[in-house]
Each structure stands twice: as structure tokens, then as C-alpha cells.
Amino acid sequence: MPDACPVYRPRKPHLTPHHQCVQDHFDTFERVYEERFAKRYGFWRPYLKEVIYRYLECGDLHGGFARLVCQTCGRNFLLAYSCKRRYFCPSCHQKRVVEFGEWLCQHVLKAVPYRHFVFSIPKILRRFFLHDRKLLAALSRCAWESLKAFLHAAVPAPRATLGAIVATQTFGQWPDRYHPHLHVLATDGAFYGQGLFRVAPRFNLKDLEKLFRHSVLSMLLRKGKITRQFVRMMEGWRHSGFNVFCGERIYPHQKQSLERLAAYLIRASFAQERMEYLPEQAAVIYHSKDGKEQKTYDALEWIAAMGTHVPLRGEQMVRYYGEFSNRVRGTRRKAHQIADIPTILEPEISSAAARKNWARLIQKVYEVSPLVCSRCQGPLKVVSFIEDGQTIRKILEHLGLWLANARPQPRAHSPPGLRPLPEESHEDSYSQLPAREEEDYSQATPAHWDS
Ligand SMILES: [Zn+2]
Ligand SMILES: [Zn+2]
Known part of the structure; x- marks a missing residue:
């Protein structure tokens, strides 16, 4: 490898x-979590520690990288792995958001009108979902079942089917509040007969809200979380705290609105x-979206709050129902004899397979902004993946990029001034390669983007 290989x-x-x-603050955070935060933010999850460690290494060459070679001028580049952790890593998550929106619009949604629904639950019930995240799946089904019953009544054609994509979010405008609710992208009507679609009439949201309330309370009762007495009490409330919002109809030609909404789901x-970190005060200031309000958090509290929104390993945060369910999409694919949904990754991947997957994934990710040489704009090709600790060190030392105190583990204090990267480096806040062993790569369909 030639000298002065840019990053x-x-x-x-x-x-x-x-x-x-x-x-x-991570060291302290881990130490004091049980005592200070478990009550408000849920039990300590060892998986969170893993997510945080990976995040701290995200985009860091010391964690491994790919070697790229320019196909035109032969120049070498290094590309660091990224952590691909959901929610906790803002950079990786943002990339996923964009890709997900595109993928949904291009490969899942059909050209029919849609609506955006938001289903939320009363404060008094939120804690159940914090301490038992599996309930979030049941909550998602409650929204789907209510919507299905409702739309079937609105479009009473025989064997009518509809489709919905239900995304679980656990935060509202202030990320320290655990606020489980659902964002739903649903067909505004139903499919029936051979490729026909009938739009739903205007309907009364209060009725849908009642269905949803009944569905959620029955579910919690069935699971032994609440009692009949509790249900009766809630049913007696004038304002139930359950809420269903419904947005304007989005027509198939409004492609941008649809893609924005698709991305918004995750x-x-x-x-x-909107965040500021004040190291001396060990505090974080967070500004509201309109910039009019701000809240100050203790640094440890900030980490705890962000941690509650990290899904479990492999936890699905987006679910596909009806016409968009994996089963129906699979049948559709077969019938058309074309793979309209790119199968990017296989389950049970070996190391060799993982490598191929990376290459495919990189291709997909960089279709929009392909990897090009900074000198001649020629196409770059991945020639190897460097993961072995010794080799990583040797190469980085040779290039003068090795930091003796590079992070084996998070420390209580940052290292003194990191060395600047070589001058030829590109400046770009976009992403690097996906790391391996990520929970995402365990599923066969692109639903993996958020599972
Ligand atoms: Zn070149
Ligand atoms: Zn990352």
C-alpha cells in the first residue's frame, strides 16, 4: 500500500x-445507572452497553476498515466501518432514515392514496411499555386491528384488503420522556377484485379512537397488566387520554410528501x-424544534434518556400488515417472477458471505453518491476488508494514523487532541461502511432495515 493513503x-x-x-460520562453512567436511573428509565440492559461501545468506535479506523482502489488512477483509500446502531448513533440512524424512506416508496408501497395516522395512549399506561418492551409489538397490532375493522366498514367490498405500515416510536418532542406511540402509513381505502382500489369516505376519528382504546385495554387486561376495575375506571374518564390523529390524503403523484412521511416513520x-454539551457543567442543553424552548439535562441523565429509545437487539420497530405484509409481498414477487424487492442480505451469514453482503450493500448505499476518487473522479472498488487488530495497527502506524491511546474501551476523559487526518482527506459528514454482526443482517428481506 502506498504512503499517504487518504481516508x-x-x-x-x-x-x-x-x-x-x-x-x-459513560463509565460513571454505567456505574450509577441502577441506583439513579433504573426507576425512571427501566432496568439496565447489557445490550445498551454494547450499543454505546460500538457508537464510540463508529467511523474510527482503529475499529477496522475497507481498502478502496481507484479503478482509473490506482490510488488507495481507507474507509472506516460505521456502527449501524439505531437511534443512539445519530449519523448511522440518519442514513438509515433516508434509505428506508426510499426503499419503502420504491419497493413496498403501491400507487394508491395514503394517510398518516398517529395513535397514542394515556400517560398512565406508558410505564407498562417501558418495563416490558414486548408489549410494543402488541400495541402495534392493536392499531392495525382497529384500522382494519374501521376501513373494512368504510369500504364494504367483498374480500377487500388494505395495507398499513406501523412504526413504533418511544419519544416525543423532548427525548427524555418515554412516550410510546405509533406512526402509521395506511392505504386510504381498500384493494378489491383484480387490482382495483376504492378510496375510503371521510370518517369519524372518534370512532376509530374508541376501537383503539378498547383494543389496547383488552390487550393489557389479557396480559395481566391491568384489572377489570382499572378498565372500568378508565372507561369512565371524560378524556380517555387515547388519541388518533389523521393527516390529509396523500395522492400517488405527491411522491416527495410520501417519501418524507415514509422516512419520518423511523x-x-x-x-x-439542537443539542449543546457543556463539559464543565456536565450538562446538555436541548432546544425545541422551533427554537423557542430549551431544557437542560444532567449529562448522565441525557445518556439514560437516549438509552431508553434504543430497541432491543433485533427488535422490530416497523411492522408490515395486510397488502404490505411479508407474506403478501412474497406472493406478489413470485407471481411477477421478478425480484422487485432487492434481497440484499441472507440470514445466517458466514464471514465470506458477510463480505459479499458488504460489497452489495456498499453498492446500494452509494448508488446515489458512489465512491469516487478525489483525484480523478474515477470509480473506487473495495479490494479488502481489514479487521484483524494486528494488521489494522500495522497499516495505521505505517500511514501515521495510529493513535497509541486509541480507544480500546470508553474512558472517563477524552484523549488529548486527536491527530488531524491527512490533508487530502475528503470532508463529508456522511457515513462509512456498515459494521458486521449487526442485528440488521439476520433477515432475508429488506424489512431488515429496521428490525
Ligand atoms: Zn483516481
Ligand atoms: Zn454509527
């Missing part, structure tokens, strides 16, 4: 406020640009 698209995650906050739990 392709170095991000500087260690300079972002979230990263600095986590880096500075939006990030916080916006890094």
Missing part, C-alpha cells in the same frame, strides 16, 4: 456534542444540531 470521507464523530458527552430520537 475516504472521515467523519469526526469525536467532535460532536453527543459523542463527547457519552465519551466523558425518524431519529433527537437532532444533534
Whole structure:
């Protein structure tokens, strides 16, 4: 490998406020969690520790990288792995949001009108979902069942079917509140007969809300979380605390609105640009979207709050129902004899298979902004993946990129001034390669993007 091999698209995650906050306080956070935060933010989850460690290494060459070679001028580049952790890593999550929106519009949705629904539950019930995240799946089904019953009544054609994509979000405008609710992208009507679609008439949201309330309370009762007495009490409330919002109809030609909404389904739990970290005070200031309000958090509290929005390993946050269910999509694919949904990744991947998957994934990810040489704009090709600790060190030392105190584990304090990257480096805040062993890669269909 020639000298002065530049780093392709170095991000500087260690300079972002979230990263600095986590880096500075993670040790303490882990130590005091049970005592200080378990009550409010749920039990300590060892998986969270793994997510945080990976996040701290995201985009860091010391964690491994790919070697790229320009097909025209032969120049070499290094590209660091990214952590691909959902929600906790703002950079990886944001990339996923964009890709998901595109994928949904291109490969899942059909050209019919849609509506955006939001289903929320009363405060008094939220804690059940914090302490037992599996209930979120049941909540998602409650929204689907209510919507299905409702639309079937609105479009009473025989064997009519509808489709919905239900996304679970656990945060509202202030990320420290655990606020489980559902964002639903549903067909505004139903499919029937051979490829026909009938739009739903205007309907009364209050009726849908009642269905949803009944469905959720029955579910919690069935699971032994609440008593009949509790249900009766809630049914007596004038304002139930259950709410269903419904947006304007989105027509098939409104492609941008649809893609924006599709992306919104898995939006990030916080916006890094609205966050400030004050190292001396060990505090985080977070601004509201309109910039009019702000809240100050203790740094440890910030990490705890962000941690509650990290899904379990492999936990599905988006579910596909009716016409969009995996089963129906599979049948549709077979019938058309074309793979209209790219199967990017196989289950049970071996190391060799994982490598091929990366290459495919990189191709997909960079279709929009392909990897090009900074000198001649020629196409770059991945020639190897460097993962072995010794080899990583040797190469980075040779290139003068090795930091003796590079992070084996998060420390209580940041290292003194990281060395600047070589001058030829591209500046880009976009992403790097996906890391391996990510929960995402265990499923055969692109539903993996959020499972
Ligand atoms: Zn070149
Ligand atoms: Zn990341």
C-alpha cells in the first residue's frame, strides 16, 4: 500500500456534542445507572452497553476498515466501518432514515392514496411499555386491528384488503420522556377484485379512537397488566387520554410528501444540531424544534434518556400488515417472477458471505453518491476488508494514523487532541461502511432495515 493513503470521507464523530458527552460520562453512567436511573428509565440492559461501545468506535479506523482502489488512477483509500446502531448513533440512524424512506416508496408501497395516522395512549399506561418492551409489538397490532375493522366498514367490498405500515416510536418532542406511540402509513381505502382500489369516505376519528382504546385495554387486561376495575375506571374518564390523529390524503403523484412521511416513520430520537454539551457543567442543553424552548439535562441523565429509545437487539420497530405484509409481498414477487424487492442480505451469514453482503450493500448505499476518487473522479472498488487488530495497527502506524491511546474501551476523559487526518482527506459528514454482526443482517428481506 502506498504512503499517504487518504481516508475516504472521515467523519469526526469525536467532535460532536453527543459523542463527547457519552465519551466523558459513560463509565460513571454505567456505574450509577441502577441506583439513579433504573426507576425512571427501566432496568439496565447489557445490550445498551454494547450499543454505546460500538457508537464510540463508529467511523474510527482503529475499529477496522475497507481498502478502496481507484479503478482509473490506482490510488488507495481507507474507509472506516460505521456502527449501524439505531437511534443512539445519530449519523448511522440518519442514513438509515433516508434509505428506508426510499426503499419503502420504491419497493413496498403501491400507487394508491395514503394517510398518516398517529395513535397514542394515556400517560398512565406508558410505564407498562417501558418495563416490558414486548408489549410494543402488541400495541402495534392493536392499531392495525382497529384500522382494519374501521376501513373494512368504510369500504364494504367483498374480500377487500388494505395495507398499513406501523412504526413504533418511544419519544416525543423532548427525548427524555418515554412516550410510546405509533406512526402509521395506511392505504386510504381498500384493494378489491383484480387490482382495483376504492378510496375510503371521510370518517369519524372518534370512532376509530374508541376501537383503539378498547383494543389496547383488552390487550393489557389479557396480559395481566391491568384489572377489570382499572378498565372500568378508565372507561369512565371524560378524556380517555387515547388519541388518533389523521393527516390529509396523500395522492400517488405527491411522491416527495410520501417519501418524507415514509422516512419520518423511523425518524431519529433527537437532532444533534439542537443539542449543546457543556463539559464543565456536565450538562446538555436541548432546544425545541422551533427554537423557542430549551431544557437542560444532567449529562448522565441525557445518556439514560437516549438509552431508553434504543430497541432491543433485533427488535422490530416497523411492522408490515395486510397488502404490505411479508407474506403478501412474497406472493406478489413470485407471481411477477421478478425480484422487485432487492434481497440484499441472507440470514445466517458466514464471514465470506458477510463480505459479499458488504460489497452489495456498499453498492446500494452509494448508488446515489458512489465512491469516487478525489483525484480523478474515477470509480473506487473495495479490494479488502481489514479487521484483524494486528494488521489494522500495522497499516495505521505505517500511514501515521495510529493513535497509541486509541480507544480500546470508553474512558472517563477524552484523549488529548486527536491527530488531524491527512490533508487530502475528503470532508463529508456522511457515513462509512456498515459494521458486521449487526442485528440488521439476520433477515432475508429488506424489512431488515429496521428490525
Ligand atoms: Zn483516481
Ligand atoms: Zn454509527
